[in-house]
Amino acid sequence: MTIQQLRLPLSIKPSVSQRPDLPYRTRFKSALAGDLNFHGKNSAYASHNFHSFPAKFPPQLPRKFIEWLTNPEDLVLDPMMGSGTTVLEAFLLGRRGLGFDIDPLALRLCKAKVTPASLQKVTDAGYQTLEQANIALQHDATSLATLLDNRFDGATREFVDYWFLPETQLELMALICEIEKVQDVIIREFLELAFSAIIITKSGGVSMARDLAHTRPHRVSNKTPRSAIAQYRYRLKKNIQSLVELIAGKGNVILLEGNAQSLTLKDNSVDLIITSPPYAANAIDYMRAHKFSLVWFGYPIKELSQLRRQYIGGESLVDVQLLEMPDYPAQALAKIAKRDKKKARVLHRYYSEMTRCLSEMYRVLKPGRAAIVVVGTSTMRGLNTETHICLGEIGKNSGFDLVDIAVRKLDRDKRMMPARKNAQPNSQIEERMHEEYVIGLYKTTDRLLKGDQLCLKKSDGEFCLRPESMMRCLTQSARPG
Ligand SMILES: C[S@@+](CC[C@H](N)C(=O)[O-])C[C@H]1O[C@@H](n2cnc3c(N)ncnc32)[C@H](O)[C@@H]1O
Structure with missing residues (x-):
């Protein structure tokens, strides 16, 4: 493919009614009240589709709030950036994007998605890697087989052997060896992303897994995986085409490995937050899917399993600190505990982690600015967890004003959601699984969070401490039971 064959950049038009005449909070409310479904809209522009990612939101969602609520060069934060939809939109719209995640694949793919690599160089290097791998x-298949033998430790080797056929392993080895020879870091990372994208797909890519996107991989013995070489060629072409649109971006982005529960940011430093946390109880288990490609980048499987424990919404109850909850989530947890104590504790862990995240979001956000948290709800032992209402309450307890909780209908064909066993078609709960909630939080100018205490502004302009501590710890080290 030559550069002349590529499509020209799309002009990305700003949405119409941003109402700059309205006061900020009214504008925020009005943005929440408008259409947030974005069905039928193209979500694949720029680099948004470089790589699949479970439960990413449509780019139109962060775009709308960025356009309505920020000015060029404002700082837009996503503390759990996933595939980087928010930071990429900030970049395309000429804002400063700031993203955190603990997932190594999320960090890699975000970086490639916001880096407009040279078209000529990726085209040349990409097709060179293909040719040399072939x-x-x-x-030299014998040398490749030796390289493959030496690449993994014992446990990682077992994992690779279980999930990839020997012929696929050889093809992947040939490709990764050629990609690793590329000296230019930006070009190499672009090619690595194309490599990873052929492994992590809805259908399990070139591995023997099915349904990787739902991160509940099952090995399918009768699957005939596609050729890794052919898939890489296809993906390379697609990503190079998308790169053309990325080059139109005018902003800049900082991506950091970091935990959303303790952000390395100054108080009152961010202009807008748009994020979507993981589901409770590992409904989407990112690491379980991402390790399929991370092992090829040199991550030992044991190290990845350790990291998995740090993900918000995990199921382990070892060494977790459960926090006291406000009324609504406390009652919801009590209802679930009547049916299943263990499940209730897992959900309690999630709400405790989200309490820390929301407190951090409150701390780093400038007063008079908005935070948007997009969540789905789930069922536990037949009960709807009403996650959106619980997180709204926790947000309020962290100091935010809850402006509204908007509902958006998921495009069933697009968004990859947790699969549910034994779902009753058309039941009310099942309907809710196809909805998502956009929680609109606002940090007023008359409150400040100092340490772990909420301060209210008095009429004379002084701040006083609210008496009760906000993050009282219920247990030091809760254990399953
Ligand atoms: C629902 S995804 C975000 C999807 C994102 N909105 C997008 O459009 O791609 C949630 C992300 O939270 C990340 N995450 C989980 N625990 C985290 C933590 N403790 N700190 C930061 N990020 C975390 C996961 O790795 C995952 O990438």
Whole structure:
């Protein structure tokens, strides 16, 4: 493919009614009240589709709030950035994007998605890697097999052998060896992303897994995986085409490995937050899917399993600190505990972690600014967890004003959601699984959070401490039971 064959950049038009005449909070409310479904809209522009990612939100969602609520160069934060939809939109709209995640694949793919690599260089290097990998497969398969033998430790080797056929392993080895030879870091990372994208797909890509997107992989013995070489060629072409649109971006982005529960940011420093946390109880288990490609980048499987424990919404109850909850989530937890104590504790862990995240969001956000948290709800032992209402309450307890909770209908064909066993078609709960909630939080100018205490502004302009501590710890080290 030559550069001349590529499509020209799309002009990304701003949405119409942003109402700059309205006061900020009214504008925020009005943005929440408008259409947030975005059905039928193209979500694949720029680099948004470089790589699949479960439960990413449509780019139109962060775009709308960025356009309505920020000015060029404002700082837009996503503390759990996932595939980087928010930070990429900030970049395309000429804002400063700031993203955190603990997932190594999320960090890698965000970086490639916001870096407009040279078209000529990626095209040349990309097709060179393909050509050389083919040559190695045809003429030097024995050396490739030796390299493959030495690449993984014992446990990682077992994992790779279970999930990838020997012929696929050889093809992947040939490709990764050629990609690793590329000196230019930006180009190499672009190619690594194309490599990863052929492994992590809805259908399990070139592995023997099915349904990787739902991060509940099952090995399918009768699957005939597609050729890794052919898939890489296809993906490379697609990503190079998308790169053309990325080049139109005018902003800049900082991506950091970091935990959303303790952000390395100054108080009152961010202009807008748009984020979507993981589901409770590991409904989407990111690491379980991402390790399929991370092992090829040199991550030992044991290290990845350790990291998995740090993900918000995990199921382990070892060494977790459960926090006291406000009324609504406390009652919801009590109802679930009547049916299943363990499940209630897992959900309690999630709400405790989200309490820390929301407190951090409150701390780093400038007064008079908005935070948007997009969540789905789930069912536990037949009860709807009403996650959106619980998180809204926790947000209020962290100091925010709850402006509204908007509902958006998921495009069933697009968004990859947790699969549910034994779902009753058309039941009310099942309907809710196809909805998502956009929680609109606002940090007023008359409150400040100092340490772990909420301060209210008095009429004379002084701040006083609210008496009760906000994050009282219920247990030091809760254990399953
Ligand atoms: C629902 S996804 C975000 C999807 C994102 N909105 C998008 O459009 O791609 C949630 C993300 O939270 C990240 N995450 C989980 N625990 C975290 C933590 N403790 N700190 C930061 N990020 C975390 C996961 O790795 C995952 O990438």
